[in-house]
Amino acid sequence: xxxxxxxxxxxxxxxxxxxxxxxxxxxxxxxxxxxxxxxxxxxxxxxxxxxxxxxxxxxxxxxxxxxxxxxxxxxxxxxxxxxxxxxxxxxxxxxxxxxxxxxxxxxxxxxxxxxxxxxxxxxxxxxxxxxxxxxxxxxxxxxxxxxxxxxxxxxxxxxxx
Amino acid sequence: xxxxxxxxxxxxxxxxxxxxxxxxxxxxxxxxxxxxxxxxxxxxxxxxxxxxxxxxxxxxxxxxxxxxxxxxxxxxxxxxxxxxxxxxxxxxxxxxxxxxxxxxxxxxxxxxxxxxxxxxxxxxxxxxxxxxxxxxxxxxxxxxxxxxxxxxxxxxxxxxxxxxxxxxxxxxxxxxxxxxxxxxxxxxxxxxxxxxxxxxxxxxxxxxxxxxxxxxxxxxxxxxxxxxxxxxxxxxxxxxxxxxxxxxxxxxxxxxxxxxxxxxxxxxxxxxxxxxxxxxxxxxxxxxxxxxxxxxxxxxxxxxxxxxxxxxxxxxxxxxxxxxxxxxxxxxxxxxxxxxxxxxxxxxxxxxxxxxxxxxxxxxxxxxxxxxxxxxxxxxxxxxxxxxxxxxxxxxxxxxxxxxxxxxxxxxxxxxxxxxxxxxxxxxxxxxxxxxxxxxxxxxxxxxxxxxxxxxxxxxxxxxxxxxxxxxxxxxxxxxxxxxxxxxxxxxxxxxxxxxxxxxxxxxxxxxxxxxxxxxxxxxxxxxxxxxxxxxxxxxxxxxxxxxxxxxxxxxxxxxxxxxxxxxxxxxxxxxxxxxxxxxxxxxxxxxxxxxxxxxxxxxxxxxxxxxxxxxxxxxxxxxxxxxxxxxxxxxxxxxxxxxxxxxxxxxxxxxxxxxxxxxxxxxxxxxxxxxxxxxxxxxxxxxxxxxxxxxxxxxxxxxxxxxxxxxxxxxxxxxxxxxxxxxxxxxxxxxxxxxxxxxxxxxxxxxxxxxxxxxxxxxxxxxxxxxxxxxxxxxxxxxxxxxxxxxxxxxxxx
Numbered sequence: 001x002x003x004x005x006x007x008x009x010x011x012x013x014x015x016x017x018x019x020x021x022x023x024x025x026x027x028x029x030x031x032x033x034x035x036x037x038x039x040x041x042x043x044x045x046x047x048x049x050x051x052x053x054x055x056x057x058x059x060x061x062x063x064x065x066x067x068x069x070x071x072x073x074x075x076x077x078x079x080x081x082x083x084x085x086x087x088x089x090x091x092x093x094x095x096x097x098x099x100x101x102x103x104x105x106x107x108x109x110x111x112x113x114x115x116x117x118x119x120x121x122x123x124x125x126x127x128x129x130x131x132x133x134x135x136x137x138x139x140x141x142x143x144x145x146x147x148x149x150x151x152x153x154x155x156x157x158x159x160x161x
Numbered sequence: 162x163x164x165x166x167x168x169x170x171x172x173x174x175x176x177x178x179x180x181x182x183x184x185x186x187x188x189x190x191x192x193x194x195x196x197x198x199x200x201x202x203x204x205x206x207x208x209x210x211x212x213x214x215x216x217x218x219x220x221x222x223x224x225x226x227x228x229x230x231x232x233x234x235x236x237x238x239x240x241x242x243x244x245x246x247x248x249x250x251x252x253x254x255x256x257x258x259x260x261x262x263x264x265x266x267x268x269x270x271x272x273x274x275x276x277x278x279x280x281x282x283x284x285x286x287x288x289x290x291x292x293x294x295x296x297x298x299x300x301x302x303x304x305x306x307x308x309x310x311x312x313x314x315x316x317x318x319x320x321x322x323x324x325x326x327x328x329x330x331x332x333x334x335x336x337x338x339x340x341x342x343x344x345x346x347x348x349x350x351x352x353x354x355x356x357x358x359x360x361x362x363x364x365x366x367x368x369x370x371x372x373x374x375x376x377x378x379x380x381x382x383x384x385x386x387x388x389x390x391x392x393x394x395x396x397x398x399x400x401x402x403x404x405x406x407x408x409x410x411x412x413x414x415x416x417x418x419x420x421x422x423x424x425x426x427x428x429x430x431x432x433x434x435x436x437x438x439x440x441x442x443x444x445x446x447x448x449x450x451x452x453x454x455x456x457x458x459x460x461x462x463x464x465x466x467x468x469x470x471x472x473x474x475x476x477x478x479x480x481x482x483x484x485x486x487x488x489x490x491x492x493x494x495x496x497x498x499x500x501x502x503x504x505x506x507x508x509x510x511x512x513x514x515x516x517x518x519x520x521x522x523x524x525x526x527x528x529x530x531x532x533x534x535x536x537x538x539x540x541x542x543x544x545x546x547x548x549x550x551x552x553x554x555x556x557x558x559x560x561x562x563x564x565x566x567x568x569x570x571x572x573x574x575x576x577x578x579x580x581x582x583x584x585x586x587x588x589x590x591x592x593x594x595x596x597x598x599x600x601x602x603x604x605x606x607x608x609x610x611x612x613x614x615x616x617x618x619x620x621x622x623x624x625x626x627x628x629x630x631x632x633x634x635x636x637x638x639x640x641x642x643x644x645x646x647x648x649x650x651x652x653x654x655x656x657x658x659x660x661x662x663x664x665x666x667x668x669x670x671x672x673x674x675x676x677x678x679x680x681x682x683x684x685x686x687x688x689x690x691x692x693x694x695x696x697x698x699x700x701x702x703x704x705x706x707x708x709x710x711x712x713x714x715x716x717x718x719x720x721x722x723x724x725x726x727x728x729x730x731x732x733x734x735x736x737x738x739x740x741x742x743x744x745x746x747x748x749x750x751x752x753x754x755x756x757x758x759x760x761x762x763x764x765x766x767x768x769x770x771x772x773x774x775x776x777x778x779x780x781x782x783x784x785x786x787x788x789x790x791x792x793x794x795x796x797x798x799x800x801x802x803x804x805x806x807x808x809x810x811x812x813x814x815x816x817x818x819x820x821x822x823x824x825x826x827x828x829x830x831x832x833x834x835x836x837x838x839x840x841x842x843x844x845x846x847x848x849x850x851x852x853x854x855x856x857x858x859x860x861x862x863x864x865x866x867x868x869x870x871x872x873x874x875x876x877x878x879x880x881x882x883x884x885x886x887x888x889x890x891x892x893x894x895x896x897x898x899x900x901x902x903x904x905x906x907x908x909x910x911x912x913x914x915x916x917x918x919x920x921x922x923x924x925x926x927x928x929x930x931x932x933x934x935x936x937x938x939x940x941x942x943x944x945x946x947x948x949x950x951x952x953x954x955x956x957x958x959x960x
Contacts (some may be wrong), residue, residue: 037189102665103186104410141857
């Protein structure tokens with residue numbers, strides 16, 4: 001089968017890969033680049049487990065072909081921590097609030113939450129629920145996720161929790 | 162919130178503490194089955210049957226085999242000839258189950274062939290090239306008609322679509338019915354839904370012909386997994402190594418991929434290279450055999466003028482789909498709490514399990530208890546309505562009282578402990594019940610439909626599969642064991658080996674917290690690993706809200722034994738009697754002479770390195786294991802078929818407020834209050850997450866989720882577009898208040914909490930919806946209650 005050479009900027013690093021044209025972005029991230037933090041849940045764009053940041057916007061990496069990402073910047077859950085491996089304040093809040101159980105939807109939830117906070121540093125509960133409503137979690141009932149996002153925003157504003 | 166005045170002053174237990182597991186999940190470092198990379202691994206795709214019921218006349222695999230990159234195409238005939246059929250809970254010698262259809266396909270989506278290729282992409286291409294010649298046949302889809310025998314036979318050799326039918330009577334049912342002035346009869350129906358984890362099932366198998374070990378990595382939550390793999394492959398159990406350190410991306414009961422595993426293991430052995438199969442979403446929803454209960458209840462309750470229920474007659478008809486597996490036993494577990502938290506004197510229970518041309522059913526969160534709770538609570542609503550009594554008051558009059566524990570119910574379960582009235586009262590108080598009613602009435606005054614729901618229910622925890630014996634005397638199994646090994650290294654570090662997988666329950670946190678509490682060591686320094694099945698001690702897997710009860714008690718026992726060993730060593734070294742040793746904070750000192758002491762590290766050093774300082778005959782090293790039986794379990798049923806089932810009973814009261822759009826029937830949950838008592842909560846954040854997550858899961862079952870079939874047997878809900886999982890929009894803020902009535906039969910008073918929210922929420926939401934519909938004299942007792950169901954009922958009433 002025909003192969004295509006592409007270059008993705010993933011978590012700040014340029015990655016040259018050769019993929020079949022029909023390979024989805026999530027399969028490329030997971031199987032070619034071995035960044036397995038991004039998960040596959042439904043492969044039809046509903047569950048959001050495969051969410052990644054694409055040029056700063058959250059997208060479903062199961063609904064894109066890898067070749068469509070040629071030359072673009074992608075951030076996965078592996079790119080949320082800083083270079084020394086220090087976890088981000090959002091990740092820390094997810095841990096503090098136990099905003100997960102099985103952890104499968106968590107990378108997608110982090111991406112959706114990061115996108116929200118980038119746009120709206122002071123979201124209320126409704127804003128948060130709206131922002132994560134495209135990401136399904138079967139474990140938590142969402143409440144501790146909402147609390148984690150809120151805690152992150154409060155900490156960024158210097159509000160003591 | 163916590164409402165627990167007199168708890169022991171624990172250091173770590175019941176304290177707000179971060180979990181052990183979350184750190185790997187927030188960094189993307191979880192190791193799920195699809196992350197397992199075995200060198201040389203090939204990929205499987207399966208071909209589903211498009212027919213609900215058809216004879217397979219011919220399968221032509223030549224075009225598929227010819228596709229470059231394809232290694233093998235497997236059909237049912239070969240697999241059936243080379244492996245043993247899969248296990249059923251019932252004794253059904255003529256109901257044969259193999260991973261791939263043999264001769265006949267019994268539901269739309271059943272796997273007919275499997276392709277192995279270099280990639281999943283190529284495997285799917287090849288699956289499309291397989292040509293199957295089917296003779297389509299009419300399907301059996303109506304569970305009520307199965308009993309009369311006028312539906313096509315799903316398993317012709319069995320001779321009937323009824324797999325099991327039996328009636329039990331506990332206590333003087335007819336006498337009680339005659340003595341009561343009132344009775345109500347009603348039907349309640351639980352739709353075919355399931356837990357539908359976001360991660361589908363997946364499995365990787367690798368056969369090594371030199372060591373003769375079948376390595377299995379799987380997204381599994383299942384008792385006797387290793388046993389059943391070995392049995393199907395016809396090899397000793399110690400040829401199968403299940404890697405229990407695979408993170409499982411949600412299960413809630415359903416991750417029972419035994420047929421997937423046998424398929425993949427066979428292929429790995431047959432082909433000589435590792436093979437992996439990860440379900441895609443459609444594989445999971447249609448062919449993965451992961452549907453849940455699909456039940457019709459017909460119930461009559463007999464009661465007095467005060468609404469006190471004396472007796473119940475329950476008939477439960479459950480459609481388990483084409484291949485029963487363990488599913489029919491889900492009619493057995495609810496015997497554990499068959500009358501809920503209520504003081505009922507006698508019960509008649511008829512359980513009927515039928516097979517149909519639908520996807521197979523597997524255990525779902527609560528193992529059949531949630532549908533039963535919904536059916537019982539529907540009765541409480543009926544009794545209140547019949548007598549014109551307050552719904553809360555009727556429940557209060559029937560609840561077992563605080564001073565009556567242990568309370569024995571007619572089927573034999575002993576309710577261990579509780580303060581049901583206090584928890585109900587707390588739910589009423591926390592929800593500001595009167596204000597809630599006022600809010601409901603204000604919404605109604607605005608022309609909206611609004612309702613407040615109420616449910617009280619039990620969460621049996623701990624397991625004990627003796628009910629299986631009542632369904633199949635060949636299953637004379639009276640243990641439901643769980644084990645742990647704790648070892649302290651020469652330098653003092655502690656490692657606990659648990660023996661099964663985890664699918665979000667936080668077992669590593671639980672084990673480390675309890676071990677830390679018992680040994681007075683920081684749980685953050687205690688490592689918990691999941692031993693593989695060749696290393697592990699006996700386990701029955703993390704089902705039945707049981708790990709905190711059984712594994713938790715095992716952890717206490719093992720930790721206490723280690724502490725005792727250390728005290729023995731300290732006493733010998735210090736030259737004193739054991740009872741003269743005081744242990745606190747990692748130091749062993751002489752009572753009354755605290756300057757004479759040995760540190761934790763010194764004892765560990767002696768135990769591992771200094772034989773000359775060890776008490777004579779004392780085992781070297783510092784390790785202890787505990788193989789824990791379910792507390793209170795172990796008996797066979799007596800001559801009246803009474804037997805104690807699950808050992809521990811958590812309790813809860815739910816109060817939701819709903820609003821319904823009168824034009825569309827759409828339900829909006831405004832608020833949700835729950836008062837909950839699971840005894841000692843080991844980690845409050847984990848318990849809270851379980852409760853709220855369980856409620857969300859129950860909201861789905863109550864309002865949205867259904868594996869709908871058409872009249873011909875075609876599945877209409879194979880994607881997340883037509884099987885609706887609740888999002889953050891549908892789940893309201895949940896206010897949870899915790900009580901603590903410690904269990905007298907576990908090590909720290911802990912009970913189960915993994916299922917509770919799900920066991921009460923469907924009944925509570927239905928109660929609220931029916932309260933909202935009551936001004937129209939509409940009552941819907943069939944779940945899910947979808948917007949279109951409400952709209953249709955309203956339309957009928959108002960036109």
